[in-house]
Amino acid sequence: MAISRFEELDFQETPMGELNLRRRREPTLGVDVYEVKLGEEYLMSSLFTVAEIALSDLGLAAASGDNLRVVNGGLGLGYTAVAALADSRVGSLEVIDALPAVIDWHNRGLLPVSAELTGDSRTTLTHADFFAVMRAEPTEPYDVILLDVDHSPRHQLDPSHADLYTVDGLRRVRAHLSDGGVFALWSDDPSDDEFMERLGQVFENPIAHAVDFDNALTGGVSSNTVYVGTKRA
Known part of the structure:
Protein backbone atom coordinates (compact mmCIF):
# COMPACT_ATOMS: atom_id res chain seq x y z
CA MET A 1 0.00 0.00 0.00
CA ALA A 2 1.30 3.44 -0.91
CA ILE A 3 2.30 5.70 1.96
CA SER A 4 1.06 9.28 2.10
CA ARG A 5 3.90 11.77 2.20
CA PHE A 6 3.49 14.72 4.58
CA GLU A 7 5.17 18.12 4.40
CA GLU A 8 4.83 20.50 7.32
CA LEU A 9 4.41 23.98 5.84
CA ASP A 10 4.10 25.81 9.14
CA PHE A 11 3.90 25.10 12.87
CA GLN A 12 3.19 27.68 15.57
CA GLU A 13 2.17 27.79 19.21
CA THR A 14 -1.03 29.77 19.73
CA PRO A 15 -3.18 30.63 22.77
CA MET A 16 -5.63 27.94 21.60
CA GLY A 17 -2.98 25.24 21.09
CA GLU A 18 -0.48 24.02 18.51
CA LEU A 19 -1.40 25.15 14.99
CA ASN A 20 -0.14 23.05 12.13
CA LEU A 21 -0.44 23.52 8.38
CA ARG A 22 0.62 20.54 6.32
CA ARG A 23 0.44 19.27 2.78
CA ARG A 24 0.17 15.59 1.99
CA ARG A 25 -0.25 13.48 -1.09
CA GLU A 26 -3.50 11.52 -1.15
CA PRO A 27 -2.51 8.41 -3.16
CA THR A 28 -6.07 7.17 -3.73
CA LEU A 29 -6.99 10.41 -5.51
CA GLY A 30 -3.61 11.54 -6.82
CA VAL A 31 -3.97 15.04 -5.39
CA ASP A 32 -2.20 17.25 -2.88
CA VAL A 33 -4.27 17.88 0.24
CA TYR A 34 -3.81 20.86 2.55
CA GLU A 35 -4.84 20.29 6.16
CA VAL A 36 -4.97 22.41 9.31
CA LYS A 37 -4.82 21.00 12.83
CA LEU A 38 -5.27 22.87 16.09
CA GLY A 39 -3.94 20.66 18.86
CA GLU A 40 -5.44 17.24 18.19
CA GLU A 41 -8.41 18.61 16.23
CA TYR A 42 -8.58 18.65 12.45
CA LEU A 43 -9.99 22.05 11.55
CA MET A 44 -10.17 21.86 7.78
CA SER A 45 -9.03 20.06 4.66
CA SER A 46 -8.85 21.14 1.03
CA LEU A 47 -10.56 17.84 0.17
CA PHE A 48 -13.80 19.17 1.61
CA THR A 49 -14.59 22.71 0.47
Whole structure:
Protein backbone atom coordinates (compact mmCIF):
# COMPACT_ATOMS: atom_id res chain seq x y z
CA MET A 1 0.00 0.00 0.00
CA ALA A 2 1.30 3.44 -0.91
CA ILE A 3 2.30 5.70 1.96
CA SER A 4 1.06 9.28 2.10
CA ARG A 5 3.90 11.77 2.20
CA PHE A 6 3.49 14.72 4.58
CA GLU A 7 5.17 18.12 4.40
CA GLU A 8 4.83 20.50 7.32
CA LEU A 9 4.41 23.98 5.84
CA ASP A 10 4.10 25.81 9.14
CA PHE A 11 3.90 25.10 12.87
CA GLN A 12 3.19 27.68 15.57
CA GLU A 13 2.17 27.79 19.21
CA THR A 14 -1.03 29.77 19.73
CA PRO A 15 -3.18 30.63 22.77
CA MET A 16 -5.63 27.94 21.60
CA GLY A 17 -2.98 25.24 21.09
CA GLU A 18 -0.48 24.02 18.51
CA LEU A 19 -1.40 25.15 14.99
CA ASN A 20 -0.14 23.05 12.13
CA LEU A 21 -0.44 23.52 8.38
CA ARG A 22 0.62 20.54 6.32
CA ARG A 23 0.44 19.27 2.78
CA ARG A 24 0.17 15.59 1.99
CA ARG A 25 -0.25 13.48 -1.09
CA GLU A 26 -3.50 11.52 -1.15
CA PRO A 27 -2.51 8.41 -3.16
CA THR A 28 -6.07 7.17 -3.73
CA LEU A 29 -6.99 10.41 -5.51
CA GLY A 30 -3.61 11.54 -6.82
CA VAL A 31 -3.97 15.04 -5.39
CA ASP A 32 -2.20 17.25 -2.88
CA VAL A 33 -4.27 17.88 0.24
CA TYR A 34 -3.81 20.86 2.55
CA GLU A 35 -4.84 20.29 6.16
CA VAL A 36 -4.97 22.41 9.31
CA LYS A 37 -4.82 21.00 12.83
CA LEU A 38 -5.27 22.87 16.09
CA GLY A 39 -3.94 20.66 18.86
CA GLU A 40 -5.44 17.24 18.19
CA GLU A 41 -8.41 18.61 16.23
CA TYR A 42 -8.58 18.65 12.45
CA LEU A 43 -9.99 22.05 11.55
CA MET A 44 -10.17 21.86 7.78
CA SER A 45 -9.03 20.06 4.66
CA SER A 46 -8.85 21.14 1.03
CA LEU A 47 -10.56 17.84 0.17
CA PHE A 48 -13.80 19.17 1.61
CA THR A 49 -14.59 22.71 0.47
CA VAL A 50 -18.10 22.37 -0.97
CA ALA A 51 -19.86 23.60 2.17
CA GLU A 52 -17.36 26.41 2.76
CA ILE A 53 -18.07 27.68 -0.75
CA ALA A 54 -21.81 27.18 -0.22
CA LEU A 55 -21.61 29.43 2.84
CA SER A 56 -20.72 32.35 0.58
CA ASP A 57 -23.03 31.34 -2.25
CA LEU A 58 -26.09 30.91 -0.02
CA GLY A 59 -25.37 33.98 2.09
CA LEU A 60 -24.88 36.23 -0.91
CA ALA A 61 -27.86 34.75 -2.74
CA ALA A 62 -30.07 36.06 0.08
CA ALA A 63 -28.55 39.56 -0.15
CA SER A 64 -29.80 42.34 -2.39
CA GLY A 65 -28.15 45.42 -3.82
CA ASP A 66 -24.71 46.23 -5.17
CA ASN A 67 -21.39 47.31 -3.68
CA LEU A 68 -22.01 44.92 -0.80
CA ARG A 69 -19.90 45.26 2.32
CA VAL A 70 -19.09 41.70 3.41
CA VAL A 71 -17.26 40.36 6.45
CA ASN A 72 -16.06 36.76 6.74
CA GLY A 73 -15.31 35.52 10.25
CA GLY A 74 -12.70 32.78 9.94
CA LEU A 75 -10.11 32.78 7.16
CA GLY A 76 -8.94 29.18 7.18
CA LEU A 77 -7.91 27.85 3.78
CA GLY A 78 -9.64 30.82 2.12
CA TYR A 79 -12.33 29.07 0.07
CA THR A 80 -15.26 30.94 1.63
CA ALA A 81 -13.57 34.28 1.02
CA VAL A 82 -12.63 33.52 -2.59
CA ALA A 83 -16.17 32.34 -3.28
CA ALA A 84 -17.46 35.68 -1.99
CA LEU A 85 -15.10 37.56 -4.29
CA ALA A 86 -16.57 35.68 -7.26
CA ASP A 87 -19.78 37.67 -6.76
CA SER A 88 -19.41 40.93 -8.69
CA ARG A 89 -21.80 42.69 -6.29
CA VAL A 90 -19.22 42.46 -3.50
CA GLY A 91 -17.62 45.87 -3.11
CA SER A 92 -15.40 45.01 -0.15
CA LEU A 93 -14.51 41.89 1.78
CA GLU A 94 -12.98 41.96 5.24
CA VAL A 95 -11.76 38.60 6.53
CA ILE A 96 -11.22 38.45 10.29
CA ASP A 97 -9.12 35.76 11.94
CA ALA A 98 -7.87 35.50 15.51
CA LEU A 99 -4.70 33.65 14.50
CA PRO A 100 -2.04 35.82 12.83
CA ALA A 101 -0.38 32.65 11.54
CA VAL A 102 -3.35 31.94 9.28
CA ILE A 103 -3.21 35.43 7.78
CA ASP A 104 0.54 34.99 7.33
CA TRP A 105 0.00 31.74 5.39
CA HIS A 106 -2.02 33.60 2.79
CA ASN A 107 0.29 36.60 2.66
CA ARG A 108 3.13 34.13 1.99
CA GLY A 109 1.13 32.37 -0.71
CA LEU A 110 1.22 28.95 0.98
CA LEU A 111 -2.30 27.85 0.02
CA PRO A 112 -3.91 27.16 -3.37
CA VAL A 113 -6.23 30.21 -3.32
CA SER A 114 -3.86 32.62 -1.52
CA ALA A 115 -2.81 34.57 -4.59
CA GLU A 116 -6.39 35.00 -5.77
CA LEU A 117 -7.46 36.16 -2.32
CA THR A 118 -4.66 38.60 -1.52
CA GLY A 119 -4.39 39.83 -5.11
CA ASP A 120 -7.95 41.19 -5.12
CA SER A 121 -8.07 44.87 -4.17
CA ARG A 122 -11.43 44.34 -2.43
CA THR A 123 -9.83 42.10 0.20
CA THR A 124 -8.70 43.15 3.67
CA LEU A 125 -7.25 40.55 6.06
CA THR A 126 -7.72 41.61 9.69
CA HIS A 127 -6.14 40.05 12.77
CA ALA A 128 -8.84 40.29 15.42
CA ASP A 129 -11.28 38.25 17.48
CA PHE A 130 -14.44 38.13 15.37
CA PHE A 131 -16.54 37.36 18.45
CA ALA A 132 -15.19 40.45 20.23
CA VAL A 133 -15.96 42.51 17.12
CA MET A 134 -19.58 41.34 17.28
CA ARG A 135 -19.78 42.26 20.98
CA ALA A 136 -18.56 45.79 20.30
CA GLU A 137 -20.78 48.72 19.37
CA PRO A 138 -21.54 48.71 15.63
CA THR A 139 -19.91 51.35 13.47
CA GLU A 140 -20.41 51.00 9.72
CA PRO A 141 -22.89 48.15 9.11
CA TYR A 142 -22.17 45.10 6.99
CA ASP A 143 -24.51 43.88 4.27
CA VAL A 144 -23.46 40.26 4.71
CA ILE A 145 -21.85 38.48 7.67
CA LEU A 146 -20.36 35.04 6.94
CA LEU A 147 -19.16 32.95 9.89
CA ASP A 148 -17.06 29.79 9.73
CA VAL A 149 -15.01 29.40 12.91
CA ASP A 150 -16.56 26.84 15.24
CA HIS A 151 -17.58 23.27 14.43
CA SER A 152 -21.21 24.14 15.15
CA PRO A 153 -23.34 26.30 17.48
CA ARG A 154 -22.99 23.56 20.11
CA HIS A 155 -19.31 22.73 19.57
CA GLN A 156 -17.01 25.74 19.80
CA LEU A 157 -13.25 25.88 19.42
CA ASP A 158 -13.10 28.13 22.47
CA PRO A 159 -15.66 28.54 25.30
CA SER A 160 -15.57 32.31 24.86
CA HIS A 161 -17.39 31.92 21.53
CA ALA A 162 -20.52 30.37 23.06
CA ASP A 163 -22.32 33.65 23.78
CA LEU A 164 -22.67 34.49 20.08
CA TYR A 165 -25.07 31.56 19.59
CA THR A 166 -27.50 32.76 22.27
CA VAL A 167 -30.45 35.03 21.49
CA ASP A 168 -28.58 38.02 22.94
CA GLY A 169 -25.47 37.15 20.94
CA LEU A 170 -27.44 36.83 17.72
CA ARG A 171 -29.06 40.20 18.43
CA ARG A 172 -25.59 41.72 18.63
CA VAL A 173 -24.79 40.18 15.25
CA ARG A 174 -28.01 41.62 13.85
CA ALA A 175 -27.03 45.07 15.12
CA HIS A 176 -23.96 44.94 12.86
CA LEU A 177 -26.11 44.41 9.74
CA SER A 178 -27.67 46.96 7.44
CA ASP A 179 -31.43 46.75 6.80
CA GLY A 180 -31.92 43.77 4.53
CA GLY A 181 -28.56 42.39 5.63
CA VAL A 182 -27.79 38.68 5.85
CA PHE A 183 -26.15 36.48 8.46
CA ALA A 184 -24.91 33.07 7.27
CA LEU A 185 -23.26 30.43 9.44
CA TRP A 186 -21.49 27.17 8.58
CA SER A 187 -21.94 24.12 10.82
CA ASP A 188 -20.49 20.63 10.71
CA ASP A 189 -23.59 19.25 12.46
CA PRO A 190 -27.09 18.55 11.11
CA SER A 191 -29.69 21.28 11.50
CA ASP A 192 -30.20 22.07 15.19
CA ASP A 193 -33.85 22.73 16.14
CA GLU A 194 -32.95 24.65 19.30
CA PHE A 195 -30.55 26.91 17.43
CA MET A 196 -33.11 27.44 14.66
CA GLU A 197 -35.62 28.56 17.29
CA ARG A 198 -33.11 31.09 18.63
CA LEU A 199 -32.28 32.24 15.12
CA GLY A 200 -35.98 32.75 14.44
CA GLN A 201 -36.29 35.04 17.45
CA VAL A 202 -33.75 37.40 15.91
CA PHE A 203 -33.85 37.01 12.11
CA GLU A 204 -36.74 36.82 9.68
CA ASN A 205 -37.50 33.49 8.00
CA PRO A 206 -34.26 31.68 8.85
CA ILE A 207 -33.35 28.68 6.73
CA ALA A 208 -31.09 25.73 7.49
CA HIS A 209 -29.63 24.47 4.21
CA ALA A 210 -28.29 20.91 4.14
CA VAL A 211 -25.18 20.88 1.95
CA ASP A 212 -24.37 17.35 0.78
CA PHE A 213 -21.13 16.42 -0.93
CA ASP A 214 -19.34 13.30 -2.08
CA ASN A 215 -16.71 12.06 0.36
CA ALA A 216 -13.95 10.54 -1.73
CA LEU A 217 -12.28 9.02 1.32
CA THR A 218 -15.33 7.09 2.55
CA GLY A 219 -16.98 6.56 -0.80
CA GLY A 220 -20.21 7.93 0.66
CA VAL A 221 -21.95 11.28 1.03
CA SER A 222 -21.24 13.74 3.85
CA SER A 223 -23.37 16.69 4.88
CA ASN A 224 -22.89 20.08 6.52
CA THR A 225 -25.38 22.83 7.35
CA VAL A 226 -25.51 26.48 6.34
CA TYR A 227 -27.89 28.68 8.35
CA VAL A 228 -29.11 31.87 6.71
CA GLY A 229 -31.10 34.64 8.40
CA THR A 230 -32.12 38.08 7.11
CA LYS A 231 -32.58 41.39 8.91
CA ARG A 232 -35.66 43.03 7.48
CA ALA A 233 -36.18 46.77 7.87
